[in-house]
Amino acid sequence: MQTPEDVPTAGEMPMLGLGTWENTDHAQCRQSVRQALEMGYRHIDTAQIYRNERAVGEGIETASVSREDIFLATKIWITNLDGDTVVESTEESLARLGTDYVDLLYVHWPAGEYDPAETLAAFERLHDRGAVDRVGVSNFEPDHVDRATETLGVPVFTNQVEIHPFLQQRQLRTHAEETGVELVAYSPLARGAVLSDQTLGAIAEKHGASEAQVALAWLREHGITAIPKATSETHIRDNWESLSLSLDERDVERIDAIDRQSRQVHPEFAPEAWG
Numbered sequence: 001m002q003t004p005e006d007v008p009t010a011g012e013m014p015m016l017g018l019g020t021w022e023n024t025d026h027a028q029c030r031q032s033v034r035q036a037l038e039m040g041y042r043h044i045d046t047a048q049i050y051r052n053e054r055a056v057g058e059g060i061e062t063a064s065v066s067r068e069d070i071f072l073a074t075k076i077w078i079t080n081l082d083g084d085t086v087v088e089s090t091e092e093s094l095a096r097l098g099t100d101y102v103d104l105l106y107v108h109w110p111a112g113e114y115d116p117a118e119t120l121a122a123f124e125r126l127h128d129r130g131a132v133d134r135v136g137v138s139n140f141e142p143d144h145v146d147r148a149t150e151t152l153g154v155p156v157f158t159n160q161v162e163i164h165p166f167l168q169q170r171q172l173r174t175h176a177e178e179t180g181v182e183l184v185a186y187s188p189l190a191r192g193a194v195l196s197d198q199t200l201g202a203i204a205e206k207h208g209a210s211e212a213q214v215a216l217a218w219l220r221e222h223g224i225t226a227i228p229k230a231t232s233e234t235h236i237r238d239n240w241e242s243l244s245l246s247l248d249e250r251d252v253e254r255i256d257a258i259d260r261q262s263r264q265v266h267p268e269f270a271p272e273a274w275g
């Protein structure tokens with residue numbers, strides 16, 4: 001049985017969190033957040049565009065875990081990234097989440113109203129007044145990260161990007177190691193695609209684990225935080241129990257050798273470098 005203390009951390013960020021994209025049924029979302037917290041999760045990931053911040057807040061409120069023990073992250077949507085709207089919409093997010101601060105606030109995409117100087121100055125103001133503990137970015141290419149680092153008066157704590165065995169992001173990982181920016185893997189289960197992969201299946205069978213657990217353990221071996229989205233208690237628990245799975249060197253090498261560029265999330269406003 002894992003406890004919250006068993007979860008490795010990056011800075012103070014627990015390296016396993018609960019994702020909530022498309023967990024839009026209010027009661028279901030509230031329940032999954034509460035169940036995850038009561039199981040031991042201490043990192044919850046949401047976003048303005050997921051339209052579930054109120055349900056996430058209620059899940060936190062109804063769980064028997066103190067707010068200060070939870071690492072809560074949300075993201076500012078691309079239409080809210082001009083300076084004034086960053087501040088106003090963050091205040092609205094905080095009200096929906098039922099809290100007066102978030103542990104991490106992300107720029108969701110370098111797109112829409114994103115303007116490095118103006119957007120990041122607003123993030124810095126929110127940081128200085130204590131509404132935001134850390135500033136993160138998401139879907140940033142290395143050059144976007146460098147520009148943000150030069151512009152922002154506080155460190156860029158994280159870059160949240162799609163990473164899983166079928167999109168291993170080697171270049172971004174090297175850049176993150178060099179710059180000290182933590183990586184958070186979104187879609188760590190490739191939105192379900194890892195479940196039917198033969199290599200992961202063989203490793204899972206060898207350890208008496210699930211394919212999802214193998215994908216999450218592989219990310220952990222590489223020092224990458226993962227935020228799998230799970231709605232049912234069974235999936236929430238299966239992912240939690242990935243913490244007790246240790247892959248050996250050979251397992252990691254076999255997954256490292258998977259050579260695919262299979263991106264799951266690619267909206268039309270994605271960075272040009274994605275093609």
Ligand SMILES: NC(=O)c1ccc[n+]([C@@H]2O[C@H](COP(=O)([O-])OP(=O)(O)OC[C@H]3O[C@@H](n4cnc5c(N)ncnc54)[C@H](OP(=O)(O)O)[C@@H]3O)[C@@H](O)[C@H]2O)c1
Nearest residue numbers: 019020021186187188189190191212228229230231235238
């Ligand atoms: N920053 C961004 O632009 C961005 C983009 C995408 C995602 N994200 C974040 O990353 C989170 C995770 O990514 P994602 O939602 O795209 O995909 P994901 O976590 O890779 O996969 C979620 C899917 O896997 C299923 N699942 C979860 N655990 C499972 C298990 N143990 N066994 C079998 N199936 C399992 C879920 O089913 P159930 O729901 O039925 O449990 C759901 O269908 C999101 O929820 C969001 O918080 C951020």
